[in-house]
Amino acid sequence: MSEAYQVIARRWRPKQFDEIVGQEHIVRTLKNAILKSRIAHAYLFVGPRGTGKTSTARIFAKALNAEGGPSITPDDNSRTAKDIMAGNCMDVIEIDGASNNSVDQVRDLREDCQYAPAQCKFKIYIIDEVHMLTAAAFNALLKTLEEPPAHVKFIFATTEAAKLLPTIVSRCQRFEFRPIPDELICSRLGEIALAEKITVEPEALQAIARLANGGMRDAQSILDQLISFCGEKISESDVMDVYGLASADTVRGLAKSLAAADYPAIMAAVDSLVGDGGDFFRVLSDLAGFAREALIDSIKNGGTSRLLGREMRTESILRIQEALHEGSGAVQRGLSERANFEIALFKAVEAGRSRAIDEVIRELSAVADSLPESEAEKKTP
Numbered sequence: 001m002s003e004a005y006q007v008i009a010r011r012w013r014p015k016q017f018d019e020i021v022g023q024e025h026i027v028r029t030l031k032n033a034i035l036k037s038r039i040a041h042a043y044l045f046v047g048p049r050g051t052g053k054t055s056t057a058r059i060f061a062k063a064l065n066a067e068g069g070p071s072i073t074p075d076d077n078s079r080t081a082k083d084i085m086a087g088n089c090m091d092v093i094e095i096d097g098a099s100n101n102s103v104d105q106v107r108d109l110r111e112d113c114q115y116a117p118a119q120c121k122f123k124i125y126i127i128d129e130v131h132m133l134t135a136a137a138f139n140a141l142l143k144t145l146e147e148p149p150a151h152v153k154f155i156f157a158t159t160e161a162a163k164l165l166p167t168i169v170s171r172c173q174r175f176e177f178r179p180i181p182d183e184l185i186c187s188r189l190g191e192i193a194l195a196e197k198i199t200v201e202p203e204a205l206q207a208i209a210r211l212a213n214g215g216m217r218d219a220q221s222i223l224d225q226l227i228s229f230c231g232e233k234i235s236e237s238d239v240m241d242v243y244g245l246a247s248a249d250t251v252r253g254l255a256k257s258l259a260a261a262d263y264p265a266i267m268a269a270v271d272s273l274v275g276d277g278g279d280f281f282r283v284l285s286d287l288a289g290f291a292r293e294a295l296i297d298s299i300k301n302g303g304t305s306r307l308l309g310r311e312m313r314t315e316s317i318l319r320i321q322e323a324l325h326e327g328s329g330a331v332q333r334g335l336s337e338r339a340n341f342e343i344a345l346f347k348a349v350e351a352g353r354s355r356a357i358d359e360v361i362r363e364l365s366a367v368a369d370s371l372p373e374s375e376a377e378k379k380t381p
Helices: 024-035 053-064 079-086 103-112 135-146 182-195 202-212 216-230 236-243 248-260 263-275 280-300 314-333 337-353 357-370 375-379
Strands: 042-046 092-096 123-128 152-158 173-176
Touching: 024 053, 042 053, 053 079, 053 092, 053 123, 053 152, 103 135, 182 202, 182 216, 202 216, 202 236, 216 236, 248 263, 248 280, 248 337, 263 337, 280 314, 280 337, 314 337
Parallel strands: 042 152, 042 173, 092 123, 123 152
Antiparallel strands: none
């Protein structure tokens, strides 16, 4: 029987601190904590999905329990390191907060904390999606979290820190995982493609990074799917076909049509997107991103930009962007995606053509000030 296939996201999961992409501020802090023996008893990893929270927790656990350690470069070939990275170590317990969120389960954890580790220096609890714990479960954990045994460390991971009790957050060192920049995602995917003997166009890598929205795991999963679809060569058009993306040229052309209030061109673009199976929500997001570039350009150039094909003021570009953002929510929630997509585009057109009342008043005041005074006004003392 052939060996089971392991997906790219698992096969290329970071195993050392230096392999973690886009979170240098966190890697540096954790390394220094180990080198200076300033290891806290509880850590909170916060950030979007796929940015490395659980991988970093495992690497940190491996570093703390390294043979002869703690060490910032643990031996990957040691039995303990292999068990930790595979999730099989008795002293590194990974818990899913979504399915182990009752107060009784937390009480069992609290009792288990009292026992010394079986094979490692530290007993480490990694609780993923910790915000899913109930309020009673959090309260049952508070005392242990504040004064845990010396051999116990907690690492919490969550995508929704706002749902955590302040009493939990105050007892942890908090680390913010940032969305990974597109250029770093492209670079990492390029390394993976080279190792996998896959040819990927740079434009395709950029499209994958756009889709991943700052998540390395999502990007690797997308690449995995595209390899299955395309084989050994992946082009930008392949990414567009599989995921319903609009090309950068299409987005740019549609943005210019919005600015010019060219309704026939807008409707032709919509028809083309429908025929290609385009993702309307993604197109609106890309349009908003392009409008943001124009907005920044207008700020840099004293209040106007020509990136949208004609000279537009900052206020007009901002209103277009706001209309696109509002429309994206309607596209997601509405009954007819196409109808809501078209409405969002038309509202963006009208928003770009409208003018703020204070701007009109300023212009009228300037015109009034420039007019010559009448003879009657001159004689008025």
